[in-house]
Amino acid sequence: MVPFLQEMKSRLGSNDDFFIQRVFLLDKPVVIMGLSTLIDVVNTKSALLEYIEQSFPSGKTVEEVIKAMSTTPHIEINEAISAITKGKLIIYFEVTKQRVIVDPIMKLLNRSIESPTNENVFQGSMSSFTEDIDTNIGIARKEFNSRRLVVKSYYTGSLQKKRLSLLYDEERVDRKLVNQVIDRIENNQDKEINHIQNLTKVMGFNSMELIPKFNTTELPQEAANSIRKGRVVLFIDRIPFALVLPSLLWDMFALENDKNLPKPIMISLRLLRVVGVLATLIMPGLYVALVSVNPEVLRIELALSIAQSRDGVPYPALIEIIMMLVVLELVIEASIRLPRSIGPTITMVGGIILGQAVVAAQLVSNLLIIILAATTIANSTVVGVQNSLSIRLFKYLIVVLASIYGVLGILGGMVLVSAYLAGLTTFGVSYLYINPAERRRDS
Amino acid sequence: MLKTITRMLIIPCMAGMLSGCWDNKDINHRSLPITMGVSMVGETYKVILLIPEPVERTTKVRIVYGIGKTITEAVDHISRDMESDIDMLHMKVVVFDKPSAEKGMTDSISGFMRARDISPKAVVVICDEDIDHFFKRTKQTMEPSGTTLYNYFEKNAGWSPEVALTRIWQVYRSIYSFTRDVAIPVVKSGNDTMMQHLGSAIIKNGRMVGQISSEETLLFNAFNGESAHGKIEVMQHSSVLIVSNTMSHESKVVNNQMYMTSRINLNVSILETSSHVTNDSIKKELDSTLTDRCNALLAKIQSSEADILGLGQFFRNKIPRAELKNWRTEYLPRLKMDFSVRTVIQNEGNLKTPRRK
């Protein structure tokens, strides 16, 4: 056998889905190879034959065909292997020992464009990004069909080649930002990118930050809007959402889709989300502070009824609230994990526990249940689940501080959180900007 | 680098602080007295606390006593003997008995203001009977809600315009202010109702120097800008409901003689009349009744040299500050005041009243 084929066989032959077949093209023997799990072999073959017959009238030699099909004159063995793992077809011409990489008919391994599953849309376009990066870029192009849209793709990783695409608006984007992002990617081309944490490393962000440096969204209209506002959108192959750089605080409160509603309604909706975030942060802390440190702030009627409802609760308010908060987090986590068919069980059991039983058993006061429920509801008003997770963590900081310093602790905690948020920057863009395009204008 | 240091510092601190939830007692381990009685027996204070305690869906009221050389000592004694900590921050009503009020409340009031344990917003009341008896009676009427006594003085609850509403900070102000004194409601326990309102005590520099009636207290309140809304004014031939009231004052000094003209503007609505009464006669009657009452009030004020109406306030820009110090003794007794009442009958109810005779 020929060394190229042998080499290929020895390198990939251990995979059962690797196929090598001999076929005749223009009466010349060629070998085609690829992965049968990625390539629809039968259709590919017939399409190939049909293609050659149609586009090359008889009389052409194989050499000419090869010339027309291949872009690079000589393909290295490593290149061939990575092409195969990507799902390409390799044609090896036995006579001339040349090889060509061809796009085959792929097996359909992608889901179709569906409605979003992690972010619900109210009266808006319902398509969402999928795992396939080309589909995603395509959708983004449809949402923002302008010649100013630039798509740049990179392959990173040494073990596997992952495709990474950068989309931005040529004119509005902050050039400095794009250059920094590109620099980072180019300097780290050998690093694997499998998940966002990898990407965070590649971008050189601190991996211990609580707030994600990328705002993730699976809604094409949100991504397109970000591009329109001069931000950079990153797609990674097999990750079904867009990563928007830089992420901003305002993303927690504003959805592009809000603008489909009248302005006063939009403003009040956004205000509601702000209130939701504040309530999530403050309410549990306020309960602890008022119950154990500063009860004088409560009106007497309220103070008496709280004292009554806490009567017989055997531990301090801090323990009480943390215990219940953890139970609640468990409920939330469990309802994500469980298959949809058993999911309602958690709701039911959780509802019974939180609703009545703990209070009846005098383990916690019933005011606490109200606080907890309100907190959880408020927490869900945030745009983007990833954002609500960070808020959920901050809440504990404030609860602990409140248990020591009362109301002072809450406000101090708010200052800490504010300082933390204010100190966040992504490539020099502060987290607190509302519209980063404005920054460019005045600098 | 610095960031890491600060962060590393924060973590052990949090842990350290957690263990240090020092004296933070949860609300169910605190007793929240809402009423305090203070009575002076010789040189010692006797303090009575009325503590609502939640028991099985209702509230029981508990009375505790303490004796000490100071109020705080007495409270401390009570706290020591009780199973929960006493937290005075919710105190709403402070009751002095009449003998102590006459002796002077300056030290107690200053103490309240200083320590901040007791809110300066607490209402001060004088009880005109044995304070023990008063509290025992109150306790009976207070169950089961526990806050009845406080509601009596709460504007959006049971307060009515002829009850003076004087708070600790106002009493404290009267101790120092040159031109302002206060009136404190005088009550005793009622038979069927919670309390019986007896009028108001005139307080001068923290000491009770005289007493005015309920009707006069209404004027006191009106003078201080409180609304007399809802008060029913009964005269010989009719009774009217005061819908709104305003006052306007003018002051002048001529030849070192103080003059003041006050006009009371009343909007009333007629409730009851005897058959032949006209609107005009109602107005006239109202005018004379109120003017008489005002004059009587002024006479009381002047004789006790306590400026509960804050009349001195109107002369602050006319008398130099050095002289203002002597307002109560030098100027107030010589003040000439002229009252007039202007009544607008806003409506007559459902029935017509004859215009003219």
Add this chain to the structure above:
Amino acid sequence: MNKSLHVLIMYILVHLGFIFFMYPGDIISSSEEGHWIPILIGCIVHLLVIWTYMKGMSYFPDRNIIQIYSEAGRIASVVFLGPVALYSVMVSIITIRAYSEVISIVFLSNTPLWSMMFFMLLISTYVASKGGEAIFRTGILIAVLFLPVVVFIFFSSFQNVDWRYVFPMSTKDFSFFAKRSFYESFFAFAGGFLFLGFVQPLFKYKSKHVLICAVFFIPFFLFSVYVPLLTFGQATASTFHFPYIVTMDSVHLNWLMFDRLTMFFLLSLVTFILLFVGLVLWMTVSISKRFIPIFKSYQLAALVIVIYSVCLIIPEWEIVQNLFWWNSILRFYVLIAVPISILIFGLRSKGKGARERA
């Protein structure tokens, strides 16, 4: 976006934080009548100072005062930056100590002082460690969160006001010039203006905006003194350490869910103060980094430890007040020398520039 906003907000927060605590007490005890005179004198001095300062700074676009003094020579930087740094440290100590004491008096009487000071310093240090730009941004967030609360409660404090206490308005008594408390009242003005010299490379701002803001701020100075006066009268108000806070305490709003508004008001102001201390720490460390080029990243920690230790050593309120008084010399030095020197340097560099161009 107008970056003046960051500076204005900072200005407002810092001064709000100062004026409601010691300032009313100082003014009330400095004069028996006509309190608006000492207040306005203070405000005019304040306006003059910041005008001079910003005028001087405007000759050096994109420089902060550290750079300006360093360029002016070694002596200038020692003579001016030294006192500024020292003053800043003193201000941090006094502020942390005094405010933790106030908090302890007003509520949290159970919490030990050391832990309160620790907490306050911890937050300030954290804020300072984030650097200048972040401090100003934090200011914006805090303003959004707490300024509405403060303004609302500020207006509600007019509840018990009796306007007739305003009289007597005029006075021939100017003895307040001889009173210690009058000079102490400048604490409210002197602490907050220095930061204007540190903003420039980070943010550009228009000095006109700051001046307008300062003028609009004068009513707050007036009312912080006059609200207690109008509620209690001079004779009573002068018996309080913190007249405004007691006045707040007497406000009774029975439709509100909470009982003690003072607490929210006070604590919102405390957050402003925490931010201010963070700012001051940052300024001090920027200066010290310029002069001590080693251990740059540990300087903040070292400074904070020193401040905390000094705070711990101070045992009683009396000493805080003495510190307050001793600090006056430094305060007036900073208040007068720094702006004027900056203006002089500015004029000189402008002259030099003109000569070079000619």
